[in-house]
Amino acid sequence: MSLFKKIFSKEKKENLDKGLEKSKASFFDKMSKAVAGKTKVDEEVLDDLENVLVSSDVGVATTIKIINRIEERVARDKYLGTDELNKILREEIAALLSETNKGEASDISLPEGKKPYVIMVVGVNGVGKTTTIGKLANQFKSRGKKVVLGAADTFRAAAIDQLQIWADRTDVPIIKQKMGSDPASVAFDTVQSAVKLGADVVLIDTAGRLHNKVNLMKELTKIKRVMQKTIPEAPHEVMLVLDGSTGQNAFEQAKQFTAATEVTSLAVTKLDGTAKGGVVIGISDQFQIPVKYIGVGERVEDLQVFNKYEFVDSFFK
């Protein structure tokens, strides 16, 4: 399939392959059991495949779509060998994702004429918001962009300290206040400073530890509103960070956050060290919001721009 003939950066690919190791190993183990002693893809193999996909955290709705596509293919091609199943899965899933997830996000170039470009990062606690911001700051900076960080997670002192560590590590300015101060006030200061400094991009860290949807919505709305006093279109992007290692919980979080606030992009972290990497396929299919980044490790270089073809290619090989 021509999609896969594209040459991806070798280093990125190796990093992705390594990050997905556990998910792949677990998937292949289940797959080999499902097709053991079978040469032909029949009803029974399809049933087993369905179970394999669901237990690989692809999610029920997306699994059904994939199985339907493969059934059609079996009907068309008459004979499908189980030895071809991986290749076919790869093709059908890639085709499915290109149909349903049109929101393409292929690099981290910033749109013209939106300076500073304000990215507000949201998500429940511990998913990797601060780390993702640090990794992003590094990527933007290494592309010659001026970055400003805003410590609007004022919930606990450590949250501010962690962002400070990333600011030091990446050598970018951070705007912060003391713990417990109003997150909206920090966001306001950050945007003002960014304009003064002529920054290209602003990354706002927020707290996820809000007790209910109403509070969350109120707080995020307030942060947005004060930023708009300086930049009417801010935030240009609301990025929801999801912890891929929580599997189906990540789906739930995506549902809750998208109901509480407008989310424009997704980042799925911690895909290394988990067998639940299939969740990215489901999330990418189910939400009409592009998955922009994936986290495949704790190092600064372990945040990748998500490319569904690369991902599927790595996963099923």
Ligand SMILES: Nc1nc2c(ncn2[C@@H]2O[C@H](COP(=O)(O)OP(=O)(O)OP(=O)(O)O)[C@@H](O)[C@H]2O)c(=O)[nH]1
């Ligand atoms: N293995 C791995 N660990 C990650 C990844 N992304 C983040 N982490 C780790 O996850 C933990 C939590 O990350 P944080 O960035 O502090 O998460 P947060 O959402 O800011 O958390 P709070 O500030 O508590 O709300 C840290 O130990 C990170 O190093 C990833 O892609 N892979």
Ligand SMILES: [Mg+2]
């Ligand atoms: Mg944090």
